[in-house]
């Protein structure tokens with residue numbers, strides 16, 4: 001059970017993989033206004049960022065703080081307009097938010113006047129689904145994230161971990177093919193985080209979603225993903241894409257940490273991130 | 281347990297303390313309150329009897345006067361008249377304040393076109409224009425209605441607008457991320473998020489509406505509780521004068537408490553749990 005299955009290259013081993021999300025040539029420059037609103041300077045945050053994410057794959061974006069991970073993810077969701085480049089989902093270019101992509105925010109960002117169930121229903125309600133149908137759907141999803149009992153409670157009555165699960169259920173409710181997650185577990189304590197990481201893997205196995213996951217936690221990235229995209233900073237660009245040799249059933253994270261291969265990969269990524277400022 | 285604490289922050293702090301030591305202390309607070317009320321009334325009664333009745337009345341005297349005024353129907357008539365002005369003017373102020381506040385908070389251009397006027401009028405002690413209003417509308421009901429309205433409308437308007445402006449951008453992002461239309465973002469996010477601010481504005485508006493009502497009745501001096509105060513003041517019947525004053529106090533407390541309860545009810549997440 002503790003044995004780690006090693007493969008040469010998971011993705012190459014399965015060439016039939018279909019590209020789900022294709023990001024290419026993304027550039028984004030923010031204009032910074034002074035306090036008096038007069039002069040403005042320009043801050044290039046993303047430069048020519050491109051990568052593919054395959055169907056059913058979990059890909060992590062990792063990089064030092066401020067390198068543009070959130071900006072990139074928000075761009076893909078359509079919350080920020082990019083200057084150039086294209087984002088394609090299933091080969092179709094997307095320019096604004098759509099139900100093909102579900103977003104999980106770093107802060108749970110639940111609507112405080114809605115119960116857990118009503119929060120999960122939010123996206124469905126916007127689509128005009130009938131009340132009975134969406135309530136049923138929301139209950140199923142709450143059960144999926146382990147919160148079936150808390151459906152009628154308000155966010156302020158729930159813990160941070162529970163709120164984050166509701167955020168996940170809300171994103172899953174619209175049945176997106178891609179989940180974009182921005183450091184969803186970073187505000188949680190270590191135990192809760194580990195529980196939710198396991199939950200996410202279980203849910204991913206169950207729902208077969210494609211996941212693009214931002215994190216600054218190396219262990220989390222290695223534990224959850226098939227591939228890791230390391231971003232360099234100032235401006236943000238793809239530095240290296242690492243394909244992880246772990247496939248299928250993963251042992252628990254504490255067990256994995258003891259694996260020499262895990263440690264080697266971890267050290268490698270750590271070097272990449274640390275050397276980033278020197279390269280720019 | 282928080283019914284007579286009128287400021288949101290104080291409520292939260294109060295609840296926090298009570299949550300730390302549940303059970304008996306709540307009762308003890310009430311006991312302290314009761315003792316303090318009885319003590320003040322007793323001191324007033326004793327001290328009030330020493331003073332020339334022209335300058336001060338004492339509780340038992342006021343109760344007698346109240347009994348007389350209730351029996352003659354005078355108090356009820358004045359009370360109903362005041363309530364009519366207050367309620368109607370206040371409802372109009374809430375409707376107009378919320379509607380204008382939503383527009384001003386939502387649209388930059390409307391804001392730019394009106395903010396100087398709104399701020400100037402809000403800062404002006406508007407009771408100062410009462411004589412002018414009486415010139416416009418005469419001494420009747422419309423003048424009083426207008427004064428109540430103009431005093432109460434600005435707190436409602438300003439709080440509503442700032443509620444709309446201050447909706448957390450994270451919540452707007454949620455709408456955008458789930459492909460909400462502009463209308464859906466307004467209806468399902470901005471409006472409910474601004475609701476507690478509206479309620480705060482409405483609560484603040486009540487105090488000003490009551491002030492407006494009394495001032496208007498002072499000036500017109502025909503009917504209502506304000507006119508009653510003027511009448512008994514002119515007749516040097518101090519005890520009788522206190523009766524409408526206490527009525528006004530009661531009105532303010534009751535209305536503000538209701539508004540505060542309502543505030544809790546529409547936005548329970550802003551306050552610590554009562555359970």
Ligand SMILES: Nc1ncnc2c1ncn2[C@@H]1O[C@H](COP(=O)(O)OP(=O)(O)OP(=O)(O)O)[C@@H](O)[C@H]1O
Pocket residue numbers: 030031032043045064065066067068069070071072216
């Ligand atoms: N709306 C904005 N206007 C101007 N600059 C911005 C804006 N949003 C982000 N930035 C800048 O872009 C850079 C990248 O920010 P971003 O939030 O994408 O970083 P991040 O990689 O997510 O960092 P972290 O790991 O700390 O969350 C930062 O330097 C930030 O100051």
Ligand SMILES: [Mg+2]
Pocket residue numbers: 069070071183
């Ligand atoms: Mg970020």
